[in-house]
Amino acid sequence: xxxxLVNGSPRQGGTYSALKKVSEALREEGIDxxxxxxxxxxxxxxxGCGACVKSKSNRCIFNDDIxxxxxxxxxxxxxxxxxxxxxxxxxxxxxLSVLDRVFYAGxxxxxxxxxxxxACARRAGTSASFDVLNKYFTINQMPVVxxxxxxxxxxxxxxxxxQDEEGxxxxxxxxxxxxxxxxxxxxxxKAGIEYPxxxxxxxxxxR
Numbered sequence: 001x002x003x004x005l006v007n008g009s010p011r012q013g014g015t016y017s018a019l020k021k022v023s024e025a026l027r028e029e030g031i032d033x034x035x036x037x038x039x040x041x042x043x044x045x046x047x048g049c050g051a052c053v054k055s056k057s058n059r060c061i062f063n064d065d066i067x068x069x070x071x072x073x074x075x076x077x078x079x080x081x082x083x084x085x086x087x088x089x090x091x092x093x094x095x096l097s098v099l100d101r102v103f104y105a106g107x108x109x110x111x112x113x114x115x116x117x118x119a120c121a122r123r124a125g126t127s128a129s130f131d132v133l134n135k136y137f138t139i140n141q142m143p144v145v146x147x148x149x150x151x152x153x154x155x156x157x158x159x160x161x162x163q164d165e166e167g168x169x170x171x172x173x174x175x176x177x178x179x180x181x182x183x184x185x186x187x188x189x190k191a192g193i194e195y196p197x198x199x200x201x202x203x204x205x206x207r
Contacts, residue, residue: 001182002032004077008084008095010040014120014161015083018153018171022081025175031182036070038094045097052105060105067098071106079182080115082133089125091132103136112195114181116145116174119152120161126152145181147174
């Protein structure tokens with residue numbers, strides 16, 4: 001089993017350190033991990049063209065940035081952790097642009113696989129950022145993994161986040177809980193439990 005952890009920061013600061021702590025707990029439980037860096041190169045926004053849906057390719061039509069790399073990696077992974085620093089009390093525009101396209105074009109790579117979000121801030125905005133990222137999971141039939149507190153940590157850099165003892169413990173416990181859920185899902189598969197077959201209707205309120 002393998003978990004993909006995505007660092008939504010353009011640098012390896014506090015968010016990266018938090019993801020490393022989650023990864024540490026997962027590896028202790030025998031779960032492989034990979035941390036994917038979004039980096040600082042330009043990323044396209046989703047333009048709602050629908051080309052990914054029409055082609056049924058499970059890929060975004062824009063192939064000049066990292067989005068399709070993430071989808072390809074996700075197809076081989078069993079769980080996900082998405083981390084963001086807090087910019088103006090909100091997730092980074094970078095991670096939102098990536099996730100809009102990743103979940104629209106490549107949603108099949110994520111369905112029914114457990115996921116969690118983490119947010120890192122100097123001071124405020126973690127709860128709002130945490131809430132925004134969780135919406136990607138709950139629209140795509142993904143079990144959401146929790147910890148012993150909301151998955152947030154405080155500090156302006158990796159040195160400061162290491163001083164947030166409760167935040168560090170929350171990240172570690174998140175990794176343990178993710179490993180437990182992955183093992184439960186694997187046990188369910190071996191017992192013959194299949195994924196649910198769901199249908200979806202699209203409606204609006206314009207009459």
